[in-house]
Amino acid sequence: MDEKIIRIKLENVSKKFDKNNKDKGALARLLDIISGNKNPKEIIVLKNISLKIKAGENLGIIGKNGSGKSTLLRIIARIYQANEGTIQTNGQLVYLTGFGHGLSPKLTMKENIFLSGSIMGLSQKDIKEKFNEIVEFSGLKDYINTKFFKFSSGMQTRLASSIGLHCVAHKNPDILLVDEVIGGGADKEYQEKSLKKMEDLLKSGSTVILVSHNLEAIKEYCDKVIWIDNGYIIAEGNAKEVIERYLEEK
Amino acid sequence: MKLKKYSQKLKSILGLSLQLAKANFKLKNEGSFLGIFWYLLEPFFLFIIILGIQKALGGNIVNNYPLYLLLGLIMFNFFSATTSISTKIIENSSNFIKSIKINNESIILSRIIENTFAHFFEIILFIGFMIFFKIPLIQLLIYPIIFIFYILFTTGSSFLLATIGVYVSDLDNAWRVVTRLLFFATPLFYVAEKGSLIYKINLFNPLFYFITISRDLIVYKKLSELWMIEITMALSIIIFITSILVFNKYKNKFAEHI
Known part of the structure; x- marks a missing residue:
């Protein structure tokens, strides 16, 4: 019964960031106006992303740096707000990015x-x-x-x-969003121990979205994978197939 | 059901605020030779300096002037310390806000709790002076009621400043100028005679109301005029509610701007 619950549903989600943010001081902005310097105001980070993930499913997200993977997780976690589209999550959600x-x-x-x-x-x-x-x-x-x-x-x-x-x-979240936290830093013995604990979390029955450059981990823990490039979904489907295609075109 | 959800959220916000305040308090005093005594020494030295200048200029300008001065200073200090830190608080907490789903309210509330601790120490100093000047302590029992409204006002101001600070980089500098202006504009070390220009100007200064009511009650054992009390209460509630509404409207956008 629980298997049929849709935990995450995204429809046509788009996200753009305003480049003219407050980083520029008043003087710099004034100089821009005087010099006629017109920087593009917005950068599109995600475009028309649609997803549906059921309870217990694990989804991997791959793509090069700056492709929009982490932004997507932050939008699902409601840390960022989408400019367009709808996001529905069902259940307790935990967003894990580093420790x-x-x-x-x-x-x-x-x-x-x-x-x-x-x-x-x-x-x-x-x-x-x-x-x-x-x-x-x-x-x-x-x-x-x-x-x-x-x-x-x-x-x-x-x-x-x-x-x-x-x-x-x-x-014990219903939805676990994991952003690049599989890795070491400690000695080998502890790494193995923490990896085992992480595995327990990933296999605990929560719906998991895993963002990682560790393709082996994605292959091992995820049923499905989406490949994002420049904010667009390039491919989605079986983990092994999408990863192979990603490696070929990389 | 909804009420239970709200009370749980409130409990979690207050729990985290308290933990952050405890950590901030510990970190502030960590490694300090005099530790928490700085909470007493800082206002004490400012008080002594102003008192010394005032004496040199012609002595007491009002009955129980040292108490008049000290109460004004410590109340101003609470507002100034709390609001000043709020202008950059969201930006300075960007590592939390961008990487974890956290109640942003707790970050601001923790600073208010921390400064309330500090105010408590300053009040102990004030009690010492009350005893020295043989002023009955019984009036102090009503001070927490005034302080609750003062906290509401300061919290409201802090939430508004924290929100504006996300979008306006220069706010911390501008607010520093405003608080300095307020320090001199508010009758902390001088008296604003009723009907004088400075009195009329201070009718637009919220701090004037809180400080005057507290002084009247604690130092001069009298109740301020009713209109003053009404304005103080109304102002606190209006600022608090407005700030919460503004903060809630913008808080989900903070992560994208810091």
């Missing part, structure tokens, strides 16, 4: 877990429940009261990903 949001160098590991957990949407009660699991998973039990800036970069990655992965798992 370590809110981690502060001058706070201790314990303080950072509570802070980052709150930013990721967990209540204090939830974080308390998950605290030991996060610490255990990171393998940094002896550093609970150590300030984050004293951690090596590998230790920082361990903590950041442990918090992120556990917070997402605890929220």
